[in-house]
Amino acid sequence: MQRLTLTTPPIGDYALIDSGDEQKLERYGDVLLARPDPQALWPKRLGEAEWAKAQGRYVRQGGVGKWLHKDLPKQWQIKFGELQFHIKPTSFKHTGLFPEQYSNWQWVAQRIKGAGREVKVLNLFGYTGGASLAAAAAGAEVTHVDASKTAVSWASDNAKLSGLGDKPIRWIIEDALVFLRREVKRGNKYDGIIMDPPAFGHGPKDELWKFDEHFLELMKLCQEVLSDQPVFVLINGYAAGYSPLAFAYNLETIQKKLGGEIEFGDITIAEQSGDRELPCGIFARWRK
Numbered sequence: 001m002q003r004l005t006l007t008t009p010p011i012g013d014y015a016l017i018d019s020g021d022e023q024k025l026e027r028y029g030d031v032l033l034a035r036p037d038p039q040a041l042w043p044k045r046l047g048e049a050e051w052a053k054a055q056g057r058y059v060r061q062g063g064v065g066k067w068l069h070k071d072l073p074k075q076w077q078i079k080f081g082e083l084q085f086h087i088k089p090t091s092f093k094h095t096g097l098f099p100e101q102y103s104n105w106q107w108v109a110q111r112i113k114g115a116g117r118e119v120k121v122l123n124l125f126g127y128t129g130g131a132s133l134a135a136a137a138a139g140a141e142v143t144h145v146d147a148s149k150t151a152v153s154w155a156s157d158n159a160k161l162s163g164l165g166d167k168p169i170r171w172i173i174e175d176a177l178v179f180l181r182r183e184v185k186r187g188n189k190y191d192g193i194i195m196d197p198p199a200f201g202h203g204p205k206d207e208l209w210k211f212d213e214h215f216l217e218l219m220k221l222c223q224e225v226l227s228d229q230p231v232f233v234l235i236n237g238y239a240a241g242y243s244p245l246a247f248a249y250n251l252e253t254i255q256k257k258l259g260g261e262i263e264f265g266d267i268t269i270a271e272q273s274g275d276r277e278l279p280c281g282i283f284a285r286w287r288k
Helices: 101-114 130-137 147-163 174-186 211-224 244-249 252-256
Strands: 002-008 013-019 024-030 031-036 056-061 062-071 075-081 083-087 120-124 142-145 170-171 192-195 200-202 208-210 232-237 261-270 279-288
Touching: 002 101, 002 279, 024 130, 024 279, 083 130, 083 147, 101 130, 101 192, 101 232, 101 261, 101 279, 120 130, 130 142, 130 192, 142 147, 147 170, 174 211, 192 211, 208 211, 232 244, 244 261, 244 279, 252 261
Parallel strands: 002 261, 031 056, 120 142, 120 192, 142 170, 192 232
Antiparallel strands: 013 024, 024 031, 056 062, 075 083, 200 208, 232 279, 261 279
């Protein structure tokens, strides 16, 4: 196993301008947003005058989060790499784009293109579709699963915006575990699996997801739906308190059976200045 740090630099219409005092200042196209980030445990480098230029600032008041804004559009589009995304600041402080995943999207595309054959990819907890779009653009047949109807609709819109509306992508609104159990019974198989399980969540029929209670079942079911000649498995995580080693060890069974390589580590975004990186999550991935 090899430990890596995957770092996203400023790309296209996105850049991390500054961070510090548990906040981050980002540019999405022509719009500046300031959001909380508990990982930014260092001083800001830019003065308050620069931070005050943000059209949107996310704050928490009395346990409730909201955007304080001036001239902030409800939605706009940006180019990120070869893809296009609708940006929509949500009440949960998200924007619909996770730029730290860019290296993983490139890696997924390389695995698909290098397979030399048709590849079926399953993206669990797919949210607004970045990984699904990267896989589809690389030529894969994709099944995108998320429990949120809003997220799946957003992902589908991003596909159309990116010129991928006619690609073979199945959009599934379902709880990930419920979907996997059914796929096992149906005998459906996938050559590549991507997952981004949250710490906590609810399915469309109020199914409960808790990372510490359900992750091992998730991994077991994923191995059952892997094809006989799989290409890759990618696990992303934002659940606080877990080491990327916990993900990597769950891929050892696949490696022992099929060979291949395991990589794991941290995911970061580089500030525009280039000499600081904001930690954004962990990952582990296996490839044949």
